[in-house]
Amino acid sequence: MKKIEAFIRHEAFEEIRDRLAHMGLPSMSISEVKGSGRQQGYTESYRGAKTTIFLRPKLKLEIVVDDSDVERTVDTILEYAHTGEPxxxxIFILNVEDAIRVRTGERGAIVLAPHPEGSAAGS
Ligand SMILES: Nc1ncnc2c1ncn2[C@@H]1O[C@H](COP(=O)(O)OP(=O)(O)OP(=O)(O)O)[C@@H](O)[C@H]1O
Ligand SMILES: [Mg+2]
Structure with missing residues (x-):
């Protein structure tokens, strides 16, 4: 199992979520983060006072998938997150030691399979 951590623009999210869900990969966590890449800060002025902004808002996606799903998950993120602009x-890919479904105690990659009823409830 691998965890894909992607820092993307907010605008790309809906299409990524939609596409992954259609591919049978609906499970993920997202959070709003602030971050900086390799660029230096840029300067803004507010009522005459200049400030340098180093951090920009990004969306962080955390998606744990079976090894066999890594490439198509990454490809989907790339497809919608890429504009070619700085x-x-x-995207980071991390090894995941184990996974446990709390409800059943099941362990391992089985925990990543989609819900058998495809239910939207209790997610
Ligand atoms: N090495 C890193 N560790 C953790 N988070 C990072 C790292 N690099 C980038 N990020 C996160 O990714 C976001 C986007 O980074 P960004 O796309 O600006 O990367 P970059 O290396 O500067 O590439 P680009 O030249 O395309 O801007 C950052 O705001 C930050 O949240
Ligand atoms: Mg950058």
Whole structure:
């Protein structure tokens, strides 16, 4: 199992979520973060006072998938997050030791399979 951590622009999210759900990969966590890449800060002025902004808002996606789903997940993120402009984001891929479904105690990659009823409830 791998965890894909992607820092992307907010605008790309809906299409990524939609596409992954259609591919049978609906499970993810997202959070709003602030970050900086390799660029230096840029200067803004507010009522005459200049401030340098180093941090920009990004969306962080955390998606744990079976090894066999890594490439198509990454490809989907790239497809919608890429504009070619600086700040498109970054994707990190981490090893995941184990996964446990709290309700059943099941462990391992089985925990990542979509819900059998495809139910929207209790997500
Ligand atoms: N090495 C890193 N560690 C953790 N988070 C990072 C790292 N690099 C980038 N990020 C996160 O990704 C976001 C987007 O980074 P960004 O796309 O600006 O990367 P970049 O390397 O500067 O590439 P680009 O030249 O395309 O802007 C950052 O705001 C930050 O939240
Ligand atoms: Mg950057």
């Amino acid at each position: 700040g498109d984001g970054k």
